[in-house]
Amino acid sequence: MKRLEEMIKQEGLVLSDQVLKVDSFLNHQVDPTLMWEIAYEFMDRFKDAGITRILTIEAGGIAxxxxxxxxxxxxxxxxxxxxxxxxxxxxxxxxxxxxxxxxTSTITVAEQYLQAGERVLIIDDFLANGEAAFGLAKLVEQAGAEVAGFGIVIEKSFQPGRQKLLDAGFRVESLARIKKLEAGEATFVDPVTV
Incomplete structure (x- = not known):
């Protein structure tokens, strides 16, 4: 997603070769117009997946x-x-x-809000090693529901999360895929040109 990549380049702070800070538009202060555009992109990608519920983890994934x-x-x-x-x-x-x-945290959801038979789209702000993603998938499976896919705002493709999810048979749609964080800059996997 071109606008997201531009926001990362303009406002994201590369704190190390592992950490990208995007507090100015996603993780602390939220840009509602950007979130609306992100939502449109996820809607477009998952429109035929029969989604009945969205699941995320507090706090960065909520918006x-x-x-x-x-x-x-x-x-x-x-x-x-x-x-x-x-x-x-x-x-x-x-x-x-x-x-x-x-x-390590114990993440919790009330059973009444994840029902058996639902098709759940998991949305999160970041994908790195896949720990949060797999934790959320466990909640869905415990409820007897099905993970329809993962919608990731920013993926750190140099970490193993994406491959682990794909190897487990999950669909992963990431809007910005970062190849590396180096010298204060984020480099993208196949940057979007349109």
């Missing part, structure tokens, strides 16, 4: 997931990373390691 759910006309639910007093019974959970935070 693109919500806009995509709005575009597709389906509900969106997000997995919580911290246990809430109100989320104490009838839950499904999985362990997820975060490279960025360098910690």
């Amino acid at each position: 693109p997931a919500m806009m995509t759910a709005l575009r597709l006309g389906v509900p969106m639910v997000y997995a919580r990373k911290t246990k809430s007093l109100t989320l104490n019974e009838g839950t499904i959970s999985a362990e997820v390691y975060s490279f960025t935070k360098q910690q």
Whole structure:
């Protein structure tokens, strides 16, 4: 997605060869116009997949997931990373390691918000090693639902997440695929020219 790649080039901060900071438009401050365009792209790519629900993980995936759910006309639910007093019974959970935070979290969703037989599109802001993606897929499988695919805003293609998901038989659609982070710049896999 050309506009997303341009935003990454203009406003993204390459903190290391592993870390890209996009707080100015995705992870802290959110650009709603860009999210609407991202949602359109995901809607277009998954329009024939029979999506009945969107699932994401707090917090960076919420904005693109919500806009995509709005575009597709389906509900969106997000997995919580911290246990809430109100989320104490009838839950499904999985362990997820975060490279960025360098910690393992238990992600949780109320069973009533993921139903057996649903076709779930998992949306997330980043794909790196695939830990969050596989954790979310475990939630879907525990619910008796089916993962229809993964919609990734920014993929770090130099890390193994994409290949691991493909090897597991999942469909992966990434809007910006980063080949490398080096010398303060992001280089893209097959940059979009249109």
